[in-house]
Amino acid sequence: MLVGYPALYAFEVLKKLVQAESVTFPMAVLTGLGNVLHISLGYYLSQHTSLGYLGPAVALSLLEVAVFGGMLGYLLWWNPMHVAWCVEWGWPAAWSHVSQFFRFGVPGMLMMLIEWGAIEILTLVAGILPNHILTIGILSSTLNLWYMPYFGLSVAATIRMGNLLGANKPEKAKRVMSLTLRLSFAFALVTASLLLLLSPILPRLVVNDVDIVAYVRVMLHNRCFRAMGKQDVASGVNAAAFYLVGVPVAVLFGLYFKWSVEGLWSGFTLGSLSANFIYQFLLSRVDWAVVAQDAVDRE
Known part of the structure; x- marks a missing residue:
């Protein structure tokens, strides 16, 4: 490696x-x-x-x-x-952008670490449950099955929104965000349907529609804030939703109430729904013209 x-x-x-x-x-x-x-x-x-x-x-x-x-x-x-x-390379020009690099890079890194850290904690908790090998297999297989397609969609939205904001086209960036969220909702329903149809040949690998829709929308909201240069906001929302709601509730349902993998997913879903509600509120208050002008000024 x-x-x-x-x-x-x-x-x-x-x-x-x-x-x-x-x-x-x-x-x-x-x-x-x-x-x-x-x-x-x-x-x-x-x-x-x-x-x-x-x-x-x-x-x-x-x-x-x-x-x-x-x-x-x-x-x-x-x-x-x-x-x-x-x-062009020069130390003065390079050093002048170091602070900006860390101002956007560190919150973006924390955003991903917080999100994936919550998933890894659930994997560790799954190791305590009965039939832990099967439980961990369900968690990892499910994530790999439906996370990556939406991750690609979110990356595409980030690139497009970032380019439009940098070109001072806030209305088009807003339309891209709305279109991406609608596409994610439709794709999530398709994914949930496929999981239900394939469940006879994928033992116990069945996830509720709410699970998929909630987490996919959280991931896409993350990318929207990344495109706007507000990774710090997304990091704070992720930390609050997953570590104050998602992980504690998952441990409570999975271990204390002995709901096994269903309990872990239920807690994680509640965390995702909490983040989704917060993101929806924050995005409804975004002044896109100001965000676009900030992107232009950074150029």
């Missing part, structure tokens, strides 16, 4: 730069091909070599290097957009 980390970090930096130019299709192609490579190579290394369970990790490291190489190739030969970036 250590071999792949430098390539992963470099790819993430290049990805953000390319996303700022509203270019996303090449990255989708690269990561799609990378997933095919990861699955194929991981299966081969784990099943047909002496690496065993280390095979998928080795395949992942090779994948990260390959995807980074593909991104470099795209920028150097296929679409050398970096030529127009006019990148």
Whole structure:
């Protein structure tokens, strides 16, 4: 894994730069091909070599290097957009932006740590429950099954809203936010329906519609505040909702009332609903013209 980390970090930096130019299709192609490579190579290394369970990790490291190489190739030969970036380096200019970098970066980091930290706490609590291996499997499988598609939708909304706010187009940014929330609601209902239909072949892997809709909308609200440069607000809301409501109620229902995995999900859902209500209230009071002007001023 250590071999792949430098390539992963470099790819993430290049990805953000390319996303700022509203270019996303090449990255989708690269990561799609990378997933095919990861699955194929991981299966081969784990099943047909002496690496065993280390095979998928080795395949992942090779994948990260390959995807980074593909991104470099795209920028150097296929679409050398970096030529127009006019990148200039100087210590005075760099230091002048350090405070701004930490002002937005640290709250954004805390926002993700708080959100995922709550999920990991639930995973630890699941280890105390009877049939803990099955319970942890349900939690992790469910998250992987329905989190990633909506994460992609939220990233797309962040990029689009950020670009529109930077271009001083607040009304269009507001429309993107509304459209994204409506899409998330529709997709969440589809996901819930699929889980219910597939439940006979996915034992006990059934989640209420409310669970999915609530958490998906929280995640998208997070991204809306990130696009507005208000990560500190999202961090505070996440901390209050998940650590004052979600996790304590999940522990109470799951351990004290012995509701098992249903209790954990119920508590987490209450935390998500609490965050959703707070976000809805805050977004209803946003002055989009002021937010857009702030984004322009930062440029």
